[in-house]
Amino acid sequence: MTRSIISLNSGSSSIKFGLYHLEEQGPVHVAGGKLEGIGTAPRIRIHSDTGEILLEKSWGEGTKDGGAGLTHEPLLSELYDWAHDHLQDHAIVAVGHRVVHGGGRYWAPRLIDEALVAELDTFSPLAPLHQPHNLAAIREIARKAPHLVQVACFDTGFHHAMPGVATRLPLPRAYAARGMRRYGFHGLSYEYVSARLATLDPALAQGRVIVAHLGNGASLCAMRGGASVDTTMGFTALDGLIMGTRTGMLDPGAVIHLQLQEGLSAHEVESMLYRRSGLLGLSELSSDMRSLHASDDPRAAEAIESFVWTAARQMGALMVSLEGLDGLVFTAGIGENDPVIRAAICARLAWTGLVLDEAANAANAPVISSPESRVIVRVIPTDEERQIALHTFSLTQPFMDAAKGDS
Ligand code: ADP
Numbered sequence: 001m002t003r004s005i006i007s008l009n010s011g012s013s014s015i016k017f018g019l020y021h022l023e024e025q026g027p028v029h030v031a032g033g034k035l036e037g038i039g040t041a042p043r044i045r046i047h048s049d050t051g052e053i054l055l056e057k058s059w060g061e062g063t064k065d066g067g068a069g070l071t072h073e074p075l076l077s078e079l080y081d082w083a084h085d086h087l088q089d090h091a092i093v094a095v096g097h098r099v100v101h102g103g104g105r106y107w108a109p110r111l112i113d114e115a116l117v118a119e120l121d122t123f124s125p126l127a128p129l130h131q132p133h134n135l136a137a138i139r140e141i142a143r144k145a146p147h148l149v150q151v152a153c154f155d156t157g158f159h160h161a162m163p164g165v166a167t168r169l170p171l172p173r174a175y176a177a178r179g180m181r182r183y184g185f186h187g188l189s190y191e192y193v194s195a196r197l198a199t200l201d202p203a204l205a206q207g208r209v210i211v212a213h214l215g216n217g218a219s220l221c222a223m224r225g226g227a228s229v230d231t232t233m234g235f236t237a238l239d240g241l242i243m244g245t246r247t248g249m250l251d252p253g254a255v256i257h258l259q260l261q262e263g264l265s266a267h268e269v270e271s272m273l274y275r276r277s278g279l280l281g282l283s284e285l286s287s288d289m290r291s292l293h294a295s296d297d298p299r300a301a302e303a304i305e306s307f308v309w310t311a312a313r314q315m316g317a318l319m320v321s322l323e324g325l326d327g328l329v330f331t332a333g334i335g336e337n338d339p340v341i342r343a344a345i346c347a348r349l350a351w352t353g354l355v356l357d358e359a360a361n362a363a364n365a366p367v368i369s370s371p372e373s374r375v376i377v378r379v380i381p382t383d384e385e386r387q388i389a390l391h392t393f394s395l396t397q398p399f400m401d402a403a404k405g406d407s
Contacts, residue, residue, distance in 0.1 A: 003400060004030075004090045006083055007388040008076075009098040010137035012129050013038045015076060018385035019083055020393075021090060022400070027389040031086070035075055042067050042075055046082070055082055072133055073140045080144055093400070094149040095141050096392030098188055098384060100130040100237065102154035104179050109157070109391035112138055112150040120152070126236055127185075129246075129274050149399055151392040158191045159184030159221075159228045166230045166321065182239075184231035186213045186221070192387040193331050193380050194226045200366070204376055207326035210318050212311065213382065214341065215332035216244035216287065220311070222318040230321035232314050238273055241314060242307045244287035247277040249310070279303045289334050289341065308341060312348035325352055325375050330368075331382040337364060346377060 002021050009016040015035040020027035031054055033046035043058035059067030059075075084092060097112075101123040110116060117138055124131040138150055167181045190211055198205040209223045218241040222230040232240025232249075242248045250273070258264045264272070272281075280287035282303035285295055289307075292300040319325045328349070334341055339361045346356045353374030361368040369377035 002090045003093045004083075004087050005094045005096060005389060005392050005396065006080070006092060007096045007098075007385040007392065008137050008141075009384050009388065010072065010076070010133045012133055013040070015072065015079065015137070016385060017079065018389060019087070020389045022093070022393060022396070027386070027393045029386065029389075031083075032385060035079060037067075038070070038072055038075060040068055042070050044075075044079065054086065072136050076137055076140045077144055080141065092145070092148065094151060094392050094396040095145075096151040096153055096388040097134055097138055098155060098388055099134045099138075099152040100127040100155045100185060101183070102152075102156045102160075104181070106152070106154055107157035107160035109151055109153045109395055111395055112142075112152050114142075116152065117142075126179075128270065130237065149396050151388075151395050153188055153388045153391045155185045155187045156183040158187030158194075159231055162228055162230060169235060180235060182231075182234035184219075184221070184228065185233045185237045186217065186219050186231075187228075188384040188387040189213050189331065189382040190221045190223070190228060190231075192383050193329060194223060196380050197327075197329060197378070198226055200380070201327075201376070201378070204327045204378075208319075208322035208324050209327040209329060210315055210322070210325060211329045211331060212315070212335050212345070213332045214241075214311070214330065214334035214338075217246070218243045218248075218311070218332070218334070220314055220318055222321045224322060230318055232318070242282075242303075242310045243278045244289075245275050245278050245280045247273050247281075249314070279307060282306055289338060293338075293340065304341070304344075308344040308348065312345050315345070315349060319352070327376045327378065328354070329378045329380050331380050336379055336381050339364065342368065342377075342379075349375070 004019060004021050005027060007018040018032040019030050021030055029049050031046055031048050035042065035044040037043050041060060044055060046055040047053050059070055099120060103123045117135055121135055141148060141150060169180055169182060171180060193211050205226050211221045211223060213219050217237060219231060219233045221228050238246050240248045255269060258269050279292060283292055283299045285297060285300055286292055292304055330342055343356060343361055346354055354377065355370040355373040357368055357370045364379055367378055369375060
């Protein structure tokens, strides 16, 4: 019987997932998709590797609160049941999860047990938008299928070897001992893109490269020889670039002002900085870049201008960490699909000798810089689910070998 694994990337309002068969050479993708709109109007779409739609469903009429009342757990349960039925003669043997925060203790992917989940829960206040949902998915799978091996893959992991100077927060030292340091996030995406770049352009991968992960969440990673040496997210995933609903870097005095002068509670400030700021806060229209492009409201244009300015400005900072720049890689929803944003960011970097090939950029081509450009600019689609599958495969393999030996 062929063995299969599921990769789960469980966020606040969506769950991305992939199904893989375990072949000798590694995980082979067979299906994937996204469950979106959790908490409002849930809908799921699953497609095969050849693009065929295998399942399309939305929870509206006739469901509790028209679907809005459905939490992660029942939706995940339905997704698991679908995978189980769909795979028929393939046994699901493991589930790999994206876990946003590994704290100061965990960076390498790990097998999950109850004690680990309890410890990871203590990091939830550090990633309130993500960690509770990551752990809810682990608990739900453990409840439904207690026999499965589960693997935690940490978003902080890729950055754990950053130089000390990139990890320190300038607070009284005692707080560092209590875990207050810069961690960095989007590590599974960066790990995947770093490996892809090593295959596509080994010489560039050895050099000084900034990878721009621009999605709803957005960050930059400075890589030298494929390893992270600096990144824009820090202690939490709130730092760095302007995001869909998050502020990114913000004067800490503004946070104090909101509480002391504007009278907001700490929880109200937290909710505002994570959920009502960024592109949404600036535009008062949408957190979604496509909607902002489609609008002729001047607030949408200003939100886009700020997004671009902040991204380019922080690229400048990472160039100092790298002592130069050989390559720039765009990835994630905006990075992979939005030539307007890429062109605007690159225009602000023209002083580095970066020259964009406009036609290649418009076509989302793999290389979008001109031959004469001093900086090579690439578009590399990310695949966090595949990275989770690769880690899950390596950690699950010993069990499989043992099982083979038994039979
Ligand atoms: P998440 O962080 O939720 O994984 P994604 O990587 O899917 O986010 O990115 C979502 C963002 O990408 C949204 O702002 C969306 O508008 C933008 N995006 C996705 N596709 C396109 C596209 N074809 N053109 C422009 N923007 C896009």
